[in-house]
């Protein structure tokens with residue numbers, strides 16, 4: 001007997017899921033041990049032309065009715081957002097149906113409740129597509145590294161912002177034009193502010209931190225800065241230093257291991273850093289574990305077809321588990337490790353200041369760093385006369401001390417303007433708070 005799948009949402013990802021399930025039906029049946037077929041597709045509007053090749057009678061606007069249909073075995077949710085996705089997923093779980101979802105926003109907000117409901121009902125919730133699209137990353141963290149101690153997860157997890165920053169750096173494109181392109185290529189979220197303000201990356205960071213450190217982390221716990229403030233001056237300043245600007249998600253244990261830090265913000269990376277060469281909508285994530293050492297995961301982080309590949313991989317896994325009468329109980333073990341605030345995380349800053357080239361200016365600037373206990377790693381001057389620029393890079397210091405240094409520099413009479421401020425990330429192991 002065929003396993004019947006309810007597909008919730010038929011947009012960029014959903015339409016590719018339909019195509020791949022149809023095109024690969026024989027291989028999927030062989031790998032699962034039973035055929036799978038689409039039993040129904042919930043959409044928002046029926047009047048849109050769809051060239052999925054599916055019988056039009058399979059489409060419905062009654063998503064909850066579809067989820068609760070007794071002949072449905074498995075549910076794939078690719079609507080996105082919190083509601084109605086949460087209620088639909090919880091209904092599926094309560095009626096004993098395993099779920100595959102690509103919804104990082106929901107899992108980052110309410111993952112603990114969803115996993116608890118799934119454990120109670122004895123069903124699977126798989127979500128590989130939710131972080132770093134096609135890249136197998138969550139199941140390696142959950143399963144392959146289950147015997148190791150992960151200390152840090154760091155990487156590029158948002159394709160849209162990486163695409164925009166790459167276009168700004170490589171061909172000098174404008175921000176708005178690059179965002180339009182990312183949207184038309186199917187990388188962006190339905191509301192692209194989720195991408196450019198860092199909400200999407202923060203949700204992914206929360207999911208990664210939960211899996212890496214076995215502790216509850218929600219999107220609200222993540223320090224988040226997007227790329228809307230990244231200016232052409234920042235990109236130019238990075239270029240002058242031999243760096244590129246990337247939006248990174250960084251999840252890290254504190255030095256004593258008593259807490260974890262989870263953050264998303266733009267950084268300047270040396271061009272020789274492995275993450276500096278990750279272009280377009282590609283994602284790349286480093287996982288650093290005690291025994292495994294440093295692992296790198298790289299591939300397509302967004303786009304309908306690559307993301308659908310991850311959905312199908314999960315579909316095969318949950319279908320096999322269902323046939324075997326088993327499921328993976330996730331989230332039962334909680335270490336209770338707290339998330340520490342951004343201020344105590346040690347970071348390093350790059351600061352470019354527009355100043356006049358006069359005696360004493362550098363000394364006043366250096367004083368501000370010293371008064372905040374921040375050590376300067378290097379300083380150089382560009383230009384001269386009234387149009388000079390001082391470019392300073394700090395050693396690592398608590399982020400709060402660096403932020404206070406910048407606030408004081410803004411107020412300094414000798415500083416005409418602060419042209420660029422950005423954190424710098426080198427490829428080192430010395431950056432634990």
Ligand SMILES: NC(=O)c1ccc[n+]([C@@H]2O[C@H](COP(=O)([O-])OP(=O)(O)OC[C@H]3O[C@@H](n4cnc5c(N)ncnc54)[C@H](O)[C@@H]3O)[C@@H](O)[C@H]2O)c1
Pocket residue numbers: 008009010011012013014042043044045063078079080081084102103104105129130133186187188189190301302303304307
């Ligand atoms: N596009 C990507 O590259 C990508 C990658 C990884 C994960 N995701 C995730 O996959 C999910 C879907 O993303 P997408 O890019 O396909 O978005 P999309 O906006 O293209 O598709 C979502 C579809 O759901 C439909 N929908 C909305 N409300 C509905 C309802 N109540 N009932 C039925 N259908 C409804 C919309 O009309 C739309 O067609 C999101 O959670 C997203 O974060 C997307």
Ligand SMILES: N[C@@H](CCO)C(=O)O
Pocket residue numbers: 130131132133157158159160161187188189195200301302303
């Ligand atoms: N909007 C997301 C889709 C993949 O999760 C991105 O740009 O990475």
Ligand code: NA
Pocket residue numbers: 128129130131132133134135136137138310
């Ligand atoms: Na993935």
